Amino acid sequence: MISKHSPTDISRSEGCTLTGVLSVTGFLEDAVTVIHGPSGCAHHNASLLHASLAEIDAADLPVLISSSLSEEEVIFGGEGALAHALDIAASLDPDLICVISTCIADTIGDDCAALCRQKREMPVVYIPGAGFLGGGFSEGIRNALMSLLPLSSGADQTDDAGVMIVGEKNLEYEAEENFYEVIRLLSLLDLNPGIRFVRRMPASDCTYLGSAPVAILREPALHQVGSAIQDRFGTSIIQGFPIGPSESLDFIRSIGNLYGIDPVPAVREEEGVLDDLFASFCDLRGLTVRIEPAGANPASLEAAQAILQALGMKESASGMPLPLPFDPPVGTGGTKRMLHAWRRQISRA
Template sequence: MSACVEQQRVGCAIGGIYTALAIDRVMPILHSGPGCQDNAGRVVAGVNGGQSMGPISESIIPCTDFCEADVIFGGEGKLKKLIEKSIEYLDSDLFLVVDGCTAEIVGDDIEDVTRSFQGGSVPVIYSRLPGFKGNNLWGHSQVLQSIIEQYLTPSSKRTPRLVNVWGIVPYYDTMWAATLEKVAALLRELGLEPNIIYGQGSGVARLSRIPEAEFNLLLSPWVDLDVVQLLREKFGIPYFHYPVVPIGPTETTRFIRALADYAGLDKENAEAVIAREEERYYYYIQRHLRWLYACKALPKEFYINSSASAALALTRYLVNDLGLLPVKIYIVDNVPDQHQAQVREYFQDLELEIKDFEVVFTSDGGLMGAELKDKALVNPVSILGTAWDQLLATKRKITFVSVSAPYGDTLVGNKTYFGYDGAISLFADFYSDMVTKGTGSV
């Protein structure tokens, strides 16, 4: 064998349970092997900014611990008893039963088991998440589709200005919690009422409001596109697709104006928000210009090795606001074939005359490292990627910023690169590492 795939940047499909865990008072019940959750949770949470499901450990998630006896005799009886005891002892508003590879292979019917709990004191739904069908992003989609199909009901009203927000994947998108907080704050300033189902203050009550929204807002190149299309089909809710989580003044201003046009928002208020935030952004950037001018060799070119969503957002900021040049973009989150052409097209929407950089879709997270390990670098470059890439950057003294899963052991806290303020943080992280590595020392 001449080559192998290494440094995986996605988790198993059962990692989709972290989407459920991000919704307050929703509890997964696993019909899988005892190590499945722990394995899936490493890249999604544990080594992705030190995240966990809350003040308690994921080890309390109910699990049937599928074993050899269950392979032979089936585990449906054990699952039914586990659901009964979970309802009895765990204080939750919604239970989501998921299975793994082994239960799917032997044919255990979790749909039939959950059906026996219909009409009970607490809703119980199911989602099939065998790892042989997809990664954690596929699992994320399956969980949301299960909630839409099995839990949500049509609303008799449409609430003006209420907007559901999609496209940011909890836990997997490392800075998801703070990013959603900032998105919500911006939407409120623009005159909208955000309905965000993940993070602090979320919960089943917000799930129930999804069908009454005026529209859905999708912030990603491809993730959750199937979700907003399903919501349009099932509940008649239109969606506004902005393919990037905006970072920096150019993209955030563009986003605000596009959203204001789509939703019929107060243009005068939108422009006032833009003017105030742009002035603040440039104030903080200008405070560092003298320091930057004193640097010996600023990196002008960059490589990115991350998810499509992070790569697109970062590329637009680095090019449009910092004037840097992309060399090669490695997309490592297994973008489905039917979306790759469109994602590639999004990377052409840059304020750049010559767009001769490469965009590569690969499942091999180690491809960039293999190509750069011994490559002669004529000009100073930078890398934006994951904890895997930090080893290469340190060895070759390349400016590095971790931006995607697995983020590493550094605690993410409430960090976000979203919007105007987030871009200031990214600017500081980027150029601070440059000096730490000695690539642009003052």
């Protein structure tokens, strides 16, 4: 049979779908992840995960089990191997088992979802992880978050539901710094964060995903997940962490309006923080610089240009080249870190 997918459909500029799924399930506490595929696939992705965690000084590896498909199972079907792996996972008595399919499992047509529906003492969630026909790391993250949503009916509530944070980049170097920046902005409105879906989150908390009245997505690319949360639970959605100084103010206004809180005092307080921040970098005022747009995240570029304008810095092709962060600067805190990076670059010139 000739595939309808063209070669351009299978090219991708990011990592494997399976790795994206693991970057979510690996941060569920009291959970076990079963990778249904050859042992080499599990080993390769576990090695990638270990290296990425080491880069961010996180040494704890999640519990991973491979169904270790052999040539025989690839030919005759691997559902028996998956059932055996599920028995091993269940013997560890986790609160949740996540089953990730791989390219091989999807190619041979194993019905992973049917096996996951079989009754066990703990919930078993099937997450598509095959990316051989155009998937990628980001799709893996979306698949994982979407597959975990049905664990909550919306009927179970928690008394201390705060603002839910959705889809944090668990392998991002500044993940905690970005989270604390969001906490700081919420605190200006006397609000607290709630469930971090999913970052170092007890698997049992999946039951309470419908408790939060408001959820903040890590980035707009998760809009499908946000729509699903809104449709399922009636949750109000903020489409992304605030990028740069101006979005911090808009973020405060949006959150305040959703909660019926007057945002004006909080906005004025944050404006004062921004004024103090730019005053502390007055040595950069009037400098002629250059920002390379090639390959840059558009949000990073937009934030950088807003900061240049706020400081009265000038752009020129012959100016001092300034670095942009890999991920856009989150809020005022991210802006401060980027300005420090610029100052270091300029001082070395």
